[in-house]
Amino acid sequence: MSEEIGGEIVPDSTRDLDIDGEVDLMIEDLDLWYANKQALYGVSLPIAKNSVTALIGPSGCGKSTLLRTINRMNDLIPICHYEGKISKGEVEITAKDADLVEIRRNIGMVFQRPNPFPKSIYDNVAYGVRLHHQPTREELDNIVEKSLSRAAIWSEVADRLHDLGTSLSGGQQQRLCIARTIAIEPDVILMDEPCSALDPIATAAIEELILELKKDFTVVIVTHSMSQAARVSDYTGFMYLGRMVEFNKTEKIFSDPDQELTKRYITGRFG
């Protein structure tokens, strides 16, 4: 089946795509509305385990919306409702009686706008860990240090762990949020434009982190930077006006996309 948007013919299902290795998350026929306004139309895609999946597309096409549906963050928006199915192995994430706390603990998220807790830097990272385990002080110190180092911010904050997380600069806050997310060791990490507020050095560090994270975690990342998607991701999905236009291996998307629309977007001849 196919459909016409903006004068282009696009397939409306990308779920049957072959991916290497195991499927971690399966998103099937996801329709989503904010009140009466539909934001996602029949989005389907598999997300491979221990790989990086990038979502690209113009502003307002529904990337964040899709990401936020995966860990049911959209449930917090009263006007938002959806149909379709997301499953993680046996567990159906979109089930009515799903354990939301468990889902959000297993599927961590780094938000588009950095939002550290108004607590100390230390507590920002330690809070989630304390929530789920009973670590000793020493274990906690270790986890905090390790997470902050992995998020490429340890050297900047080692001296001031008891300062407020909100007193950091925007880019530092974003990295603190990354540290907070990896500290609780989820299976999947969703990152919504994690590098939009970062300088090139920190961006490089985060990209390195993403590549390293993929050994243990499944990563889904939203980005506006084509080069970043090309550098870090294994799979790329191109979204447009709430639809998943094309989803494929990253090399394929960036070298020889099937859709004309995708081609125009990644070469910058769009709009």
Add this chain to the structure above:
Amino acid sequence: MKKDVDLLKKKSRSQRDIVEKAGSAGLALSGLVGLFFLVILVWQIAIPTVIAGETGTIEPASEFIPESDYVLHWDYPNIDDQGNVKADPIILELSWDDGQTVEELEIKVVSQRGLTEDVYIDENGISTSEVEVGRKTKFYLKSSLTEQIEVKQISGPVPAADETGAPTVSSFVVSIDVDVLVSEDGIVFQPIELAGYAVLLVTMIIVTKPSEKSLAPLQKLYGKDKHVRIGSIVLAIITLALGGITVSSTLAAIGWLLAGIMVNRTTEGMQRLEQQGRTLKEVDRLKHSISNRDGLLMWARMLLFASTLFIPLAIDIPFLTERYQDIFQPYSSGIRSAFFGTIWVMTIAMVVSIPVSIGAAIYLEEYAAPSRTTKLIQALVTNLAGVPSIVFGMFGLAIFVKQGGIGLGLGPSILAAGLTMGVMAMPIIVLASQEALRSVPTSLRESAYGVGCTQWQVTKDHVLPSAMPGIMTGSILAMSRIMGEAAPLVVVGAAALVLFDPEPLAGIFGGNVNFTVIPIQIYFWTSEPEHAWHSMAAAASISLILLLVAMNSIAIILRQHFRKRLNS
């Protein structure tokens, strides 16, 4: 092995669910209690209030029927510069039975205050022939005889009088009575109490503005945190033992403990610094890592503030410490009963209204699904905040004061007044808290849910602390408003003249329910004809304002403390 892990996971999950349920149940309960009060109130306003009459017999006040009262007034010329009484005893001659029975009564005036003993007269004569009376107390002769008794003063100082025969008053006694360190009851502030405050102050300064110089002496205390802790506890106990359980000694004892904890935290932080290979010189740059001290500082500041509030009481300014009120002696009267009445009414109102209102606000804002009922409740609360205070007085009269029907029968007591004022404050606090909760950014909730918080954890750990400054402001505003209210308490039954310290729980456990508060006292004093009372009323107004300022200062400290954690 895997099974064990699964089991553990399951267990911690069920624990989490229990905590979650308990948390929301508690919230729902406190919300419901608040709503219950509000609904009753609305119902009260909606239907005409019928207050049932009292039933039962009235007990006689005493077995004596005072046929003749002899009330003695005297001035203070009989006190010398040192405050000693130099007057001779007053000797009265009492005669009745047409001069058949004659008895003499010797009244010694002593320098203590508040000492009094009434003398009763019956067929057998007078109950005692010698009494000691404090120099500012009234003294009554009470008779159970049916005929008139003649009282004649045969010796002793004659009460001072002006041309019209009314006793005159002098105010010089006020200057004599201010004892800063030593009063007639002994030492006012124990030196150890003062030391406690001083040490706390010094510690606060060191912790707020750490510098190499000020921290250096603390280095000696490394590894001695146990000694410091035990030392501070021992000093606290000694303070309490010497000063007794009074306000100032209790505060000083807490001061010792706080200082101990703060010293320990600081040395702990300093050691941590040195482990990181830094010297104390870099302290300025690393202030924050010295210790996590915000909360402690806040408590220390509040303690010092609270103690200044009680200094006037401790150093014995008669205007504040006198409960004696004599229509002829305005300047020797005081607002002590009214002051304590206000403090108690406020305390009860606060304890009752703040937790319940915050609970109701959280429930309405975070938990209750938006439905027609919620909207209705919301509208009710909004309207209640604007209801005139006298209506709340009627409500208090019907619900708390009167017995029968829905009345709790607490009588015109502090408890009833506090509850009435609490209910009056509720809608204001609920609205302010809701506003504060609503202004907590969604992104904060999202980040909390994002690390796997339950709704209760989000509310308790993130939303509530962020909303705290707003909630505090609202609560304090509400408290300030009810502190100055007189109208509802006139209805509830505050008295014009109260000669005793109020008993806050008399409404339940029995005892003297009479009470008054400063605004009521001001109101009654201004309605006295004599000018002196008007100056007294002005003085009482100033006291009320000072009390408000003190309360608001504490609120500001609290608010800054919470806000600092959010904004810096």
